[in-house]
Amino acid sequence: MADEALFLLLHNEMVSGVYKSAEQGEVENGRCITKLENMGFRVGQGLIERINTVLLLVNLFRFTKDTARFKDELDIMKFICKDFWTTVFKKQIDNLRTNHQGIYVLQDNKFRLLTQMSAGKQYLEHASKYLAFTCGLIRGGLSNLGIKSIVTAEVSSMPACKFQVMIQKL
């Protein structure tokens, strides 16, 4: 899809841009990761707002009583894996695992933001830069669904990656 190409290029440019300005004075890689993650967070929130608006209008149309759209936390995580992931990446999460105690692992075997990158081992180190925004995206989406979390990611072999979501009990 054409608009996906535009998003992919924008994302790559954002990663380069954040690290380019870091060379001129900023010290830690961590600060760059945080910047990207924070941008992703805002976008994740925005997406859920939009999705909520769409679903709200649909429900009004159908005159259904939307008492609780999601039964529980697992239901919300499934939503993230299916509808949310499809909205953003045009595919679903390939595998969801949980310990039923607030930790979820979302596996994407062909992560869109990594498929353009070479599979060589020397690129693994840089892969985390391309995951930060998406970690924020998940965290922001969950935040607007009423869930506070910490999201990290790792690449074992390109272009597969895993996002780990740790639910923070308030």
Place this chain on the structure above:
Amino acid sequence: TNWKKGLLKTSSELFTLTYGALVTQLCKDYENDEDVNKQLDKMGYNIGVRLIEDFLARSNVGRCHDFRETADVIAKVAFKMYLGITPSITNWSPAGDEFSLILENNPLVDFVELPDNHSSLIYSNLLCGVLRGALEMVQMAVEAKFVQDTLKGDGVTEIRMRFIRRIEDNLPAGEE
């Protein structure tokens, strides 16, 4: 089902939401609006030099013979393909080397309001860089700039495009 269509529309908003987050971050990183504008233009350029390949692959348009054809392709094919809108082309200069793209509504600025202390910010300046970078890859040096902006209270958004010269040498695209 209708609601699935709604979700697909949301996916095209992914770009505009991400763009908004980027502009917000740049306003934090840079002291003044001019620097943000420059950075957006640079990033747009880097995107444009790559986007052109995607565009040529998807659109199958042939070589443009003159600037008028180029204008048509930009407005009717490229803008439609990537942003879902078709700007109108107006205000041709007598020499045929300048024209305006009029965007009745700019999808990048849905739900955006310029805060008071950013009056010099050219919010959508990335687009100017994209146009410049993409056209450079097809041997055209151009200047693109916003002359009207609905975010600043104008009735429409207007991008002025100016043809500078044909690029004869096939120099590789620099990163800016």
